[in-house]
Amino acid sequence: MTSRKKRAARVGLFIFLLLSCLGGLLAFVVLVDIPNRVAERFGPPAEELSLPERLYYAWALFLNESKLHAPSNVEDDKVIFTIGNDEPTSVIIQRLKQSRLIQDEEAFRILLVYSGLDRGIKAGQYELSPTMDGIQVAHALQKGGRVEITVTILPGWRAEEIAQALRLSGLLESESQFLKIVRQPPAWEVLKTLDYPLSLEGFLMPGTYIFRRGMTVEQIIAQMVERFAQTLTPEIREGFARQGLSLYQGVILASIVEREGIVKEEYPLIASVFLNRLRAGMKLDSDPTVQYALGYDAHLNTWWKNPLKSEDFKINSPYNTYINAGLPPTPICNPGLEALQAVANPAQTSYYYFRAQCDQSGRHVFSETYEQHLSEACP
Incomplete structure (x- = not known):
């Protein structure tokens, strides 16, 4: 009887140890192995989930993984999917299914909750394709939701400022792409009508644009130059000629007027001052040309240093109109319509x-003589 009891005890101990091992293995699989596998494939779970929720959604995602990797359709017809403001996630998911996108x-839904992507869906338009799998669709819905991006370029911005605005809007990966083309323009047909400028600085028309996501840098710049060419009407061109200016000279002077003026109704007066100076052989003495020559001021975080110091006016640059007579070699910014019209049709003044x-x-006092000019200085 004793030996039987011993054998039974051994069997019981073996079964206990076996069950303990199986339990440990099962616990390892449930608590560690499967969550780790899911984290490797889908990323870590959302921090907001509790531990039981993390385990539940990790297992649910593991069991449904095959349904997320396969595209819903093999056709490559892209779909514009619109998400409304405050639209419930459940409704969005339902419509994605109805549109054959998931x-x-x-x-x-499990993927969105596990990853926390359900909180990152924004209202807007998304360009999706049935050939995308569920994971690609989920991440596409986090990218801002705009097929078309509206960008406003302000008059008086130089090319670097435009490049920055385009990059911040998500249209450019780097500003250097944009600036390279501006400084070395391709042989576009439109440039024939603009007398082939050596640089596109000055010919990037300010205004509001609607660019489609995915447009190339060349397409973005070409659209801006096309609008400039359309703005430069025969009347403006003829006006430049009446002032004894070539097209390029007219744009250069307009860029200076744009940076000098604040109140647009004064633009024709400012243009008249510079035209009078050019005809008299006087230097233009324009602060913005010095600012352009100085370039970016890291301390002030601006391309247009203000106020200027006395040593700034001594900078050795062809753009410094305090030491060089005539116009600078290129425009110093991209002028708007009012500045172009002001140069073409300046006020008739002395x-x-x-x-x-x-x-x-922001207004100015205008003077005929230097003595009068000095007398208008602020106390």
Whole structure:
């Protein structure tokens, strides 16, 4: 009897140890192995999930993985999928299924919750394709939701400022791509009508644009130059000629007027001052040309240093109109329509000087003589 009891005890111990091992193995699989596998394939779970939720959604994702990797359709017809403001995630998932953009609603919902992507879906338009799998669709819905991107380019911006605005809007990967083309323009047909400028600085028309996501840098720049060419009407061209200016010279002067002026109704007066100076053989003495020559000021975080110091006016640059007579070699910014029209149709004045009024209004006081100009200085 004793030996039987011993054998039974050994069997019981073996079964206990076996069950303990199986339990440990099962616990390892449940608590460690499967969650780790899912994390490797789908990334870590959302931090907001509790431990039981992480385990549940990791297992659910593991069991539904095949439904997420396969595209819902092999056709390559792209679909514009629109998500409304405050639209519930459940409704979005249902519509994705109805549009044949996902294969399984529940599997897609599990992926969104596990990854925390359900909180990153934004209203807007998305360009999706049935050939995308569920994982690709889920991440595509996090990218801002805009097929078309609206960008406003302000008059008076130089090319670097435009490049920055385009990059921040998500249209450019790097500003250097944009600037390289601006400084070395391709042989576009439109440039024939603009007398083949050596640089596109000055010919990037300010205004509001709607660019389609995925456009190349060349297409973006070409659209801006095309609009400039359309803005440069025969009347403006003829106006430049009446002032004794070539097309390029007219754009250069317009760029200076754009940076000098604040109140647009003063643009024709400012243009008249510079034209009078050019005809008299005087230097233009324009602060913005010095600012352009100085370039980016890292301390002030601007391309247009203000105020300028006395040593700034001594910078050795062809753009410094305090030491060089005539126009600078290229435009110093991209002028708007009002500045172009002001140069083409300037006010008829005998002014040679102007300075800012003392009331901070942005307006200027115009003078015929240097003595009068000095007398208008602020106290």
